Amino acid sequence: MAYTNHILLVFFGALALVLAYSGPDLPPGPYCGLTGQCCKDRQDGCSHRILDSKCYCDEFCNRTAGHDDCCPDYPQVCLGEIQETVQGCKFGSQYYAKGETVQKDCHKCTCVRGSEGPYDWECDQDPCLMSDEVIRNVRQAGLGWRATNYTQFYGKKLKDGLIYKLGTLPLSRETARLGRINIDKDVPYPPQFDSRQHWKNYISPVVDQGWCGSDWAVSVATIISDRFAIQSNGAEKVTLSPQSLLSCNLKQQQGCHGGHIDTAWIFAKNHGLVDEECFPYQAKVTNCPLKKRGNLLTDRCRPVVPQRTSRYKVGPPGRLGKEIDIMFDIMQSGPVQAIMTVYQDFFHYRDGIYRRSRFGNNELKGLHSVRVVGWGEENGDKYWIVANSWGTSWGEDGYFRIARGENESGIESFVVTVLSDVTEAYLRK
Known part of the structure; x- marks a missing residue:
């Protein structure tokens, strides 16, 4: 009796193995x-041997x-059946039923059944923010700058990146026609100038705007911060909050979906x-705690110099x-503010002097407000030094260099300067 039980255990154990491997992961033969x-x-x-057991091709x-x-191909080979054991689409090591979705990079894919019977994935065709093709083509073309794949952009669509990593809305006709200041100073200009070196410890650090189209707020706030420090000889060195604009400058603005720089400057x-x-930056629109006609005292903010009571204007x-x-x-x-046009390839910038490559998608584009902090030359190639607002893990520690003197990507087409309202006692003479 014990022997019989042992035989039955072995038999059912083997059968269990076959049953365990009768699902989608069974080798197809x-x-x-x-x-x-x-x-x-x-x-x-x-x-036939299959994994750790046997499968059969007999009628039994x-x-x-x-x-x-039976072996996995028994129904088709011996019975002439169309295989229907797997009712779904495979992704990785799993199968998904009709109508279920998965994420492939930035694409949402739905399991559908084709007109001829088999199941397959149907994915949206929106271009992704990151593109291996762009990286490969930039490398092969030798354009003077290098491209890379940023993990923080993985799974994001290009159309969303142009909204949430940029944010500058088109200029109004009136603003676009604003007259230019012609200085025409006949002074010697050094081949290299970097505000970070010239005014050490006065220049604001690179901000990460997050997944929020707030470049318009970040660029305005950082430029005002820089100029307060410079114009006061460091007395009013302050890091101003982009959140002041994002949450409180709501008229004609769209928050994380974009803003007008002229409206932001008027608010400032x-x-x-x-x-x-x-008022720390939160990369989202929050309730504004600042009163319309308030000051630093009513806002309960601590001024950097005792004489200041008004906000930083x-x-x-x-x-x-x-x-x-x-x-x-x-x-x-x-530093000054500049607006540039951004296409897909710019998101991949790693280092070097950027010029638009025209690789990747050339239909989708957006406007981006940035902070120009200086200039330089490399082997006779002139460039601007520009602070981006995507954190220090992007580009050259958060900065990028772009061709100078040729209006590359429109960066010289609309450049804004402003003077900060420094406390009189500390104004640089």
Whole structure:
């Protein structure tokens, strides 16, 4: 009796193995189709090794509806059936039923059944933010800059990146026609100038705007911060909060879906900003805690100098004209704001002097507000030094260099300068 029980345990153990491997992960073979054998009745030798057990190609294996111990290809080879054991689509090591979805990079894919029977994935065709093709083509073309794949952008669509990693809305006709300031100073310009070196510890660190189209707020806040420090000889060195604009400058603005820079500058002029410690950046629109006609006292913000009670305001913004005018203003007063057009390849920038490659998608584009902090030359190739707002893991520690003097990507077409309203006692003479 014990011997019989042992035999039964072995038999059912082997059967359990076959059953365990009867799902989608069972190696497909061929087995019965390997030699074209399909055996009559019960023939234990009409079998094949499969994983740690055996499967059969005889009629006896077909005694149950599920063909439990038959080889995977028995229904097709021996019975002429169309295989329907897997009702779904495979992704990785799993199968998904009709109508279920998975994420492949940035694409949402749905399991559907084709007109001829098989199941397959149907994915949206929106281009992804990151593209191996762009990286490969930039490398092969030798354009003077390198491209890379940023993991923080993986799974994101290009159309969303143009909204949430940029944010500058098109200029109004009136703003676009704003007259340019022509300085025309006949002064020697050094081949290299970097605000970070010239005014050490005065220049704001690179901000990560997050997944929020707030470049318009970040660029305005950081430029005002820089100019307060420079124009006060460091007395009013302060990191101003982009959140002041994102949450409180709501008229005609769209928050994380974008904003107008002229509206932001007018808000900074009329109402002012508070510091980052008082109103930290959150990469989303929140309730505004600042009163419309308030000051640092009513806002419960701590001023960097005791004489200051008003928020940090600026004078009227001006538009700079030529390349040398931009250089002179940076050298005299600090970083300026510029608007550029961004296509897919720019998101891949790693280092070097950027020029648009035209690789990747050339239909989708967006406007981006950035902070120009200086300029330089490399082997006779002129460039601007620009702070981005995507964190320090992007580009050259958060910065990028872009061709100078040729309006690359429109970066010289609309450049804004402004003076900060520094406390009189600390104003640089």
